Amino acid sequence: xxxxxxxxxxxxxxxxxxxxxxxxxxxxxxxxxxxxxxxxxxxxxxxxxxxxxxxxxxxxxxxxxxxxxxxxxxxxxxxxxxxxxxxxxxxxxxxxxxxxxxxxxxxxxxxxxxxxxxxxxxxxxxxxxxxxxxxxxxxxxxxxxxxxxxxxxxxxxxxxxxxxxxxxxxxxxxxxxxxxxxxxxxxxxxxxxxxxxxxxxxxxxxxxxxxxxxxxxxxxxxxxxxxxxxxxxxxxxxxxxxxxxxxxxxxxxxxxxxxxxxxxxxxxxxxxxxxxxxxxxxxxxxxxxxxxxxxxxxxxxxxxxxxxxxxxxxxxxxxxxxxxxxxxxxxxxxxxxxxxxxxxxxxxxxxxxxxxxxxxxxxxxxxxxxxxxxxxxxxxxxxxxxxxxxxxxxxxxxxxxxxxxxxxxxxxxxxxxxxxxxxxxxxxxxxxxxxx
Numbered sequence: 001x002x003x004x005x006x007x008x009x010x011x012x013x014x015x016x017x018x019x020x021x022x023x024x025x026x027x028x029x030x031x032x033x034x035x036x037x038x039x040x041x042x043x044x045x046x047x048x049x050x051x052x053x054x055x056x057x058x059x060x061x062x063x064x065x066x067x068x069x070x071x072x073x074x075x076x077x078x079x080x081x082x083x084x085x086x087x088x089x090x091x092x093x094x095x096x097x098x099x100x101x102x103x104x105x106x107x108x109x110x111x112x113x114x115x116x117x118x119x120x121x122x123x124x125x126x127x128x129x130x131x132x133x134x135x136x137x138x139x140x141x142x143x144x145x146x147x148x149x150x151x152x153x154x155x156x157x158x159x160x161x162x163x164x165x166x167x168x169x170x171x172x173x174x175x176x177x178x179x180x181x182x183x184x185x186x187x188x189x190x191x192x193x194x195x196x197x198x199x200x201x202x203x204x205x206x207x208x209x210x211x212x213x214x215x216x217x218x219x220x221x222x223x224x225x226x227x228x229x230x231x232x233x234x235x236x237x238x239x240x241x242x243x244x245x246x247x248x249x250x251x252x253x254x255x256x257x258x259x260x261x262x263x264x265x266x267x268x269x270x271x272x273x274x275x276x277x278x279x280x281x282x283x284x285x286x287x288x289x290x291x292x293x294x295x296x297x298x299x300x301x302x303x304x305x306x307x308x309x310x311x312x313x314x315x316x317x318x319x320x321x322x323x324x325x326x327x328x329x330x331x332x333x334x335x336x337x338x339x340x341x342x343x344x345x346x347x348x349x350x351x352x353x354x355x356x357x358x359x360x361x362x363x364x365x366x367x368x369x370x371x372x373x374x375x376x377x378x379x380x381x382x383x384x385x386x387x388x389x390x391x392x393x394x395x396x397x398x399x400x401x402x403x404x405x406x407x408x409x410x411x412x413x414x415x416x417x418x419x420x421x422x423x424x425x426x427x428x429x430x431x432x433x434x435x436x
Contacts, residue, residue: 001099003122008034010409011117011124013104014132015041017064017087018383021399022130023096024065025406031413034126035096036119038103042087044134045080051162052186053080054246056178057214057396064090065399075212077246107131108357109376128378128409131356131367134393135384136349145345147272152335157183157346163190169341170195172277172333174269176286177201180346181243181253188263195264195333195340197279198255198286202293204242206250208301209312216301223390223397237386242293256287256322264338266330275335283324291318372405378412380405 012022015037026033040046055062060074067090071078078086091098099121106118107129114125139156148154153167157179163171163186170193173184177199184196205213217223227233243253259265265287267280295317305312333340351366360367360374367374371388372381382401383393391397 001102001121003119003124005122006124007114008032008124008126009413010034010128010130011036011115011126012130012132013107013117014134014383015039015098015100016044016132016134016383017042017395018132018134018393018398018402019098019130020087020091020096021065021402022132022382022405023098024067024090024094025399025402026409027094027096028065029406029410031406031410033097034124035098036102036104036117037098037100040100041091041098042084044136045084045087048158049080049083050160050183050186051080052247053182054078055083055395056244056246057394058212058246058250061214061218061391061394061396062086063396063399065402067093077250104355106355106357109379113377115378128380128412130380130382130405130409131353132382135351135366137352138350139345140347140350141345142347144269144272145343147274148343149275149335152340153342155342155344157344158349160344163187163192166192167341169193170339171342171344172335172340173197173344173346175199175201175346175348176243176255177346177348178241178243180344181255182245182247183344183346184255184258184263185245185247185253188258188261193262193264193339194258195266195338196255196258197266197269198283199240199268200286200289201240202242203253203290204244204297205294205318206244206246206252208298209305209315211312212250213297213301216304217297220300220304226389227386233386243290254321255290256320259324260322264330264333265324266333277333277335279331279333281329281331283329284326287320287324291320294318372401373408378409380408 010026010031010033012019012033012035015035019035023035054077058075059069059071059078062069102119102121104117104119108116110116114127115129117124139158141156145154160183171187172195173180174197176196184194187194227236230236245251245253255265265283267283269277270280271278353365358376358379360376360379362368367381369381382405383398385393388401389397392401
């Protein structure tokens with residue numbers, strides 16, 4: 001395929017749930033567009049999830065535009081392959097104009113107001129562009145990893161697939177966020193000796209007082225709360241996700257219980273000298289803080305139940321099943337002595353928008369926007385974490401954001417038609433102050 005100077009009213013970049021949602025909403029409004037996907041539809045779900053991966057939110061929260069979850073287990077948790085099948089079926093339901101295997105390498109705005117997209121299949125132009133590539137682009141492995149012995153098997157959580165795919169021996173997992181905690185559990189259940197460097201990620205109970213905590217929080221309006229309602233929106237966007245799992249029907253991830261069963265827990269990794277690792281003395285503080293967050297969520301649920309007189313079973317509160325010894329808690333780990341042959345870095349991702357040459361970014365390289373609408377006329381972002389609400393980057397609410405942007409795109413297109421040319425004027429609909 002060679003685009004060779006082709007033009008489209010709208011170009012959508014990315015073929016995941018965000019790009020597909022944008023396409024569906026544009027199709028409903030009769031707006032001609034193209035969707036460009038560098039790899040394959042739903043690529044990250046296919047290639048960046050481990051074999052036993054499952055959603056941590058119930059299936060009923062899968063609500064892409066015109067395609068809510070219709071399976072037999074709304075309160076269950078889809079595994080990786082089921083999510084891929086859901087997205088494949090979604091695409092088949094309306095057949096988006098998607099072109100796979102085409103990467104956009106450069107995006108810039110011309111003097112006439114058009115957007116020029118350089119791709120691996122040639123150059124094309126568009127009047128409006130939706131960047132639907134999310135914000136988790138580049139796996140981050142800290143430079144300290146370079147100090148580890150060369151023979152040690154190292155990988156990022158994005159590349160982890162299964163315990164069997166790792167060399168025999170014990171495994172060190174660095175980071176206890178959502179991925180790190182679940183991968184540590186996966187290894188632990190497979191009988192591997194796991195060493196886990198515990199960070200500051202909070203946790204949440206899976207079930208409380210007869211329901212999934214997600215269901216309670218949805219009833220309480222938690223997921224409808226918008227980013228601008230918070231006093232510190234930037235702080236909210238930087239929050240680490242709570243760890244919990246949907247595995248085997250859903251349950252808590254209790255690191256203390258794992259420790260009692262033989263998993264070795266440490267504080268944050270602070271130094272590496274050869275095959276010797278040093279950890280901070282913050283393990284107890286981190287475990288206590290994670291528990292405190294889980295219990296505070298239960299407090300809020302209790303208050304909601306009491307205020308509305310809801311008949312819900314009473315449930316005992318969590319009691320820690322293990323405490324780190326303040327004196328004997330290990331602060332050092334000798335890799336050879338512990339038999340560690342693999343290190344998994346669950347240390348997050350960085351957004352990479354260097355290919356976009358339009359001045360809409362803040363000092364950190366993150367797009368400034370309001371609900372995905374940038375200061376550059378006709379340029380939008382979709383699928384960012386906390387773009388508007390908690391679910392903006394997820395299957396739960398990305399569709400609502402897509403519908404909002406489709407409305408803006410249609411309104412901008414009407415103004416272009418009336419004027420007979422691109423004016424570069426800002427959208428006529430109300431716009432709140434930009435935030436990153």
